[in-house]
Amino acid sequence: MLLFGGQSAEHDVSRATAVAVARALDPAKYDIVPVGITTDGRWLLAGKAQKMLAEGRDALPAAFAVEGDLVPVPSASRTSEVDVVIPLLHGPYGEDGTVQGVLELAGLPYVGAGVLGSAVAMDKIAMKRMFVGAGLDTARALTLRDGQDVDEFVRRVQAELTFPCFVKPANMGSSIGVSKARTRSELRDAIAHAFTYDEWILAEEMVPGREIEVGILGDDPAVASLPGEVVPAADFYDYADKYEDGKAELRAPAPLSAEQTAKVQQLAVRAFEACRGEAMARVDFFLRDDGVFVVNELNTIPGFTPISMYPRLWDVSGVPYAELLDRLIDLAIARAQRRAGRRGRQR
Ligand SMILES: Nc1ncnc2c1ncn2[C@@H]1O[C@H](COP(=O)(O)OP(=O)(O)O)[C@@H](O)[C@H]1O
Ligand SMILES: [Mg+2]
Structure with missing residues (x-):
């Protein structure tokens, strides 16, 4: 089963990936069952998923255009017969352990990291702690939760990390919500911007x-x-x-x-x-x-x-x-x- 689309900003990229993956899989070995997740989180099965791929094709960024036919109409469309799921989803509700958890509950084998690895890697604060714990070099960072003292945070960032620095929401990808701040006022804007994506954010020294x-x-x-x-x-x-x-x-x-x-x-x-x-x-x-x-x-x-x-x-x-x-x-x-x-x- 190809699980694609999804609720993140990378919905269109995921659709392009699904087409490319479906065409690369050996039809003699695999029956492909596409399942498309809409931007509002509905899961569409075979026929509708097919349509979703087709409709999305024109909206794909030029760099990801896929030539040739779309996914062949699947010969098996019953999800109860699925042997393995390939989650081709990025960002929250796809790469963060939530979909992996659903697949665990459903008892379906799936490609890639499990619930823990997915969740850790989706949270830049938790991930950094793992890197530090393993003795790896990583950019120094300070973290802030929405509602905590922003003035104090700005002072500490300036004193301990200096400018320019990078500000990021803890849980995104694709550079979404990430800004480079060169001044105190840019830092304040960057903090406000990052908080529109997550309750937890971090500032990092520039490397x-x-x-x-x-x-x-x-x-x-x-x-x-x-x-x-x-x-x-x-x-x-x-x-x-x-x-x-x-x-x-x-x-x-x-x-x-x-x-x-x-x-x-x-x-x-x-x-x-x-x-x-x-x-x-x-x-x-x-x-x-x-x-x-x-x-x-x-x-x-x-x-x-x-x-x-x-x-x-x-x-x-x-x-x-x-x-x-x-x-x-x-x-x-x-x-x-x-x-x-x-x-x-x-x-
Ligand atoms: N500490 C840093 N020093 C220098 N450049 C950075 C730093 N953090 C992020 N960047 C730049 O911002 C981009 C996106 O940041 P990243 O942490 O990779 O977020 P994402 O998970 O969204 O890809 C990086 O590819 C890099 O170009
Ligand atoms: Mg990156």
Whole structure:
């Protein structure tokens, strides 16, 4: 079952991904059952899901246009016969453990991180604590909850993190709600903006350097791909740069020395394990001018169109798109089988 769409800002990207994934899956091996989630949270089954894909196609950002036919009409449309679910959803209500929890309750094997790993990686404050606990370098940060003293927070940010700094809601993705603040007044605006998305926000020191990303596949053991590099066209890698302008340059693999490559791969595996990653993630770093890799974040459902960084990194690491999907599906089924053997988990 392909679960796509969803209530987040990445709804359209998810639809493009669903088309690309459906076309890459081997029809001799799989019957595809599309299930589309509308922006207001309704789950549409086969026929309507089909229509949702078709209707959304014209609305897709140019960078994600998928050529050719849409998903073939599924030969099986009964959700009771589903063997594995591929959640192609990003952000809240998709990547944050909520959908994973529903799939656990339904007893359906699914691709990617479980409830805990998904929830940890969706909350930038919890994720940072895991990184710090694992002894990884990460940008220094201060956190604030809506209703706490903003004046005091602004003073502390200026004194302890200095300007410029980055302000982010704890629970978003795609750079949504993220701002760079250079002055006290920009910091106040950034705080107010971030609070429109979440009750918890954080301010981070700015880490000047290159943006390096690593794909992880599997969890026993977790294997790291070759690293890639994002070269933002804008002041930072913001939403428009990611999806609208499409001007950011993705380099796969990143121009790094063999030692740097080995170092960042090892750090990516540590970050993945620290956050209880399972099967799939993209781990993002800053490479500081002094040569230190600073972990920024871990995405449990990374962008998955064929031109996205995660599939491209696996492609240059010897795992083409269709095979990557096969491997992820096998991992999902293997996890469900392992779990079924544990006491307290029987159904
Ligand atoms: N501490 C930081 N120092 C420098 N740049 C940052 C920092 N935090 C975020 N950025 C920039 O903002 C972008 C989005 O921030 P990120 O934390 O990755 O949020 P998201 O989860 O929305 O992708 C990053 O890709 C980077 O370009
Ligand atoms: Mg990011």
